[in-house]
Amino acid sequence: MRRFAGDRLLVATHNRGKLEEIAALLSPYGVSTISATEMNLPEPKETEATFLGNARIKAHAAARATGLPALADDSGIEIDALNGAPGVYTADWATTSQGRDFVMAMENTWARLEKVNAPEPRTARFCCTFVLAWPDGHDEVFEGQMPGRIVWPMRGEQGHGYDPIFQPEGYEITFGEMDRWEKNKISHRARAFEKLVHAFGG
Ligand SMILES: O=c1nc[nH]c2c1ncn2[C@H]1C[C@H](O)[C@@H](COP(=O)(O)OP(=O)(O)OP(=O)(O)O)O1
Numbered sequence: 614m615r616r617f618a619g620d621r622l623l624v625a626t627h628n629r630g631k632l633e634e635i636a637a638l639l640s641p642y643g644v645s646t647i648s649a650t651e652m653n654l655p656e657p658k659e660t661e662a663t664f665l666g667n668a669r670i671k672a673h674a675a676a677r678a679t680g681l682p683a684l685a686d687d688s689g690i691e692i693d694a695l696n697g698a699p700g701v702y703t704a705d706w707a708t709t710s711q712g713r714d715f716v717m718a719m720e721n722t723w724a725r726l727e728k729v730n731a732p733e734p735r736t737a738r739f740c741c742t743f744v745l746a747w748p749d750g751h752d753e754v755f756e757g758q759m760p761g762r763i764v765w766p767m768r769g770e771q772g773h774g775y776d777p778i779f780q781p782e783g784y785e786i787t788f789g790e791m792d793r794w795e796k797n798k799i800s801h802r803a804r805a806f807e808k809l810v811h812a813f814g815g
Pocket residue numbers: 625626627628631659671686687688689690703704705707739772773774775776788800802
């Protein structure tokens with residue numbers, strides 16, 4: 614990542630929580646970020662059925678629009694007892710006519726688990742696919758996962774999205790209860806980021 618040092622890397626996201634985590638991951642390498650939101654880029658429609666497909670849409674749209682390399686993150690949670698749902702539709706489960714409502718999404722997720730009588734532990738994993746798209750049209754892909762379980766009730770005020778109901782494997786606290794520094798060491802996003810760093814020779 615040091616080859617980007619001193620530059621601002623375009624991060625093709627409109628999600629503040631993600632952006633803060635990615636910025637914290639990049640900062641030890643001397644790389645700062647500029648987001649799609651800050652550059653007033655439109656939010657492309659995520660029409661693919663995979664994390665990779667949607668990450669490619671976002672990364673290439675931003676690279677094409679700006680002539681800059683762009684890093685996109687497509688992520689979500691796969692719950693075993695729901696056959697991998699919500700998966701790529703994780704954000705959609707929170708979408709209302711008034712914007713995103715993650716409390717509603719978490720309540721809905723729990724209700725579905727109760728309905729199918731899912732046995733404990735309700736295993737799940739957070740997935741992250743990073744695509745780094747270059748203005749010449751090529752791209753590079755880095756993926757990370759963090760296994761864990763869905764718990765109820767919601768616990769913790771930290772983080773974003775579904776963090777209050779996800780307890781990562783090996784921990785007694787949820788991502789919502791973890792300080793952000795600790796989450797950013799072990800998360801799906803941190804794991805994908807490690808591969809990106811490795812590909813660039815640290
Ligand atoms: O660490 C996380 N902790 C909690 N929840 C998370 C996390 N990582 C992803 N998530 C959830 C939030 C969002 O509902 C969905 C991603 O959807 P996804 O389309 O990739 O992101 P997004 O629409 O929020 O922003 P954008 O597409 O502009 O990057 O998964």
